[in-house]
Amino acid sequence: MIGVYGGTFDPVHYGHLRTALEVQEQLDLEAMLMLPAREPPHRDPPQASPEARRDMLALALQGQDRLVLDGRELERPGPSYMVDTLESLRAEHGDCPLGLVLGEDAFGGLDGWDRWERLTELAHLLVMARPGGGRPAGAPARLLTERGVDDAARLKSRPAGLIYQIEVTSLAISATAIRAQQAAGRSSRYLLPDAVLEYLQANRLYC
Numbered sequence: 001m002i003g004v005y006g007g008t009f010d011p012v013h014y015g016h017l018r019t020a021l022e023v024q025e026q027l028d029l030e031a032m033l034m035l036p037a038r039e040p041p042h043r044d045p046p047q048a049s050p051e052a053r054r055d056m057l058a059l060a061l062q063g064q065d066r067l068v069l070d071g072r073e074l075e076r077p078g079p080s081y082m083v084d085t086l087e088s089l090r091a092e093h094g095d096c097p098l099g100l101v102l103g104e105d106a107f108g109g110l111d112g113w114d115r116w117e118r119l120t121e122l123a124h125l126l127v128m129a130r131p132g133g134g135r136p137a138g139a140p141a142r143l144l145t146e147r148g149v150d151d152a153a154r155l156k157s158r159p160a161g162l163i164y165q166i167e168v169t170s171l172a173i174s175a176t177a178i179r180a181q182q183a184a185g186r187s188s189r190y191l192l193p194d195a196v197l198e199y200l201q202a203n204r205l206y207c
């Protein structure tokens with residue numbers, strides 16, 4: 001199974017990296033693709049450029065062979081809809097199971113995503129617990145009831161369509177807090193890799 005971890009990564013931090021690594025290891029994924037969104041839908045535009053967010057992710061992933069930077073959303077003009085990304089991955093990977101990784105917060109808003117009902121036709125959903133994330137309601141809760149599985153082995157038996165809730169280490173780190181620290185001249189050390197911190201400071205990204 002190939003993991004698909006999308007984000008704004010403005011900037012990437014240990015909340016992303018640790019959870020990506022834990023999901024990759026727990027499910028023994030061939031690879032966890034890390035995809036920065038050029039134009040993330042449904043939020044304010046990122047502060048850092050697509051190139052800077054990609055560079056920071058590349059620095060963070062140095063020396064990791066199973067966490068892989070995938071730049072396809074950066075190369076695609078217009079809003080970075082996940083359904084388009086999954087269509088392109090599905091075309092490349094045939095019947096190989098794909099697992100779209102989502103925080104609980106993102107899963108709770110899934111019914112607002114573009115062509116959201118197509119997402120589970122293209123991939124499984126791997127939903128990670130996140131500090132402060134509530135229980136889903138409405139359409140995502142119904143989807144979880146219909147498609148949720150407790151046995152991770154079932155994910156490898158078909159290419160898409162199941163939902164698996166996965167426990168990961170809770171790290172209450174957010175890119176919003178890191179940007180605020182930088183703007184206020186406070187330290188962000190130990191929340192993200194030193195190489196990323198040095199890059200964003202050298203380029204005065206969030207001052």
Ligand SMILES: Nc1ncnc2c1ncn2[C@@H]1O[C@H](COP(=O)(O)OP(=O)(O)OP(=O)(O)O)[C@@H](O)[C@H]1O
Pocket residue numbers: 006007008009010014015016019101102103104105106128129130131170171172173174175176177
């Ligand atoms: N600390 C964390 N623990 C678990 N998952 C996280 C964490 N931070 C982000 N994620 C998940 O990573 C994905 C991408 O997150 P994103 O790049 O928007 O980071 P963020 O820190 O939430 O950013 P921002 O504060 O700018 O909204 C989302 O699915 C989100 O739920």
Ligand SMILES: O=C(O)c1ccc[n+]([C@@H]2O[C@H](COP(=O)([O-])O)[C@@H](O)[C@H]2O)c1
Pocket residue numbers: 005006007008009035037040041042043080081082083106112113114
């Ligand atoms: O496809 C959509 O409509 C859609 C709507 C909201 C979020 N997403 C994706 O979800 C991922 C996490 O989003 P964010 O805003 O938390 O960085 C990122 O890959 C976004 O492109 C995708």
